[in-house]
Amino acid sequence: MTPTQELSEESRVALSAYRLQRAKETLLEADTLITGGFYNAAVNRLYYACYYAVIALLIKNNITAQTHQGVRQMFSLHFIVTGKVPQHYSTFYSRLFNDRISGDYDDYVHYDAEMIHAIRPKAETFISMIEEKLIK
DSSP: OOOGGGSOHHHHHHHHHHHHHHHHHHHHHHHHHHHTTOHHHHHHHHHHHHHHHHHHHHHHTTOOOSSHHHHHHHHIIIIITTTSSOHHHHHHHHHHHHHHHHHHHSTTOOOOHHHHHHHHHHHHHHHHHHHHHHHO
16 A cells, blocks of 8 residues: 555545555456355455445545554454444454465365355445445
């Protein structure tokens, strides 16, 4: 992620909007994979959809992070700990992060339709919550 301190307010707003749009597109990518039965790949795309949304929130608020772990930490520090975002969103995002890592790198991990159909709506709600925060 580009250090936001170097960006003008106008550029941060535009980049944040772009990242939110990317989140929504990636959610649609996940839907295509779910329809095809590619559940591990769908978990990956669901994670990235949420990740792009969090990046949008951080950029809009002039917060920089360099790694996925850093993004999670900054999200927690600036939005969960402060009470701006309820704790259950952090729990969901962390679980999705761990599921994505397992699905991408661990042997014999296979996600199924039941699991995907449980987390897909949560990912959409997560992104919508962030979109509301971006509008404020």
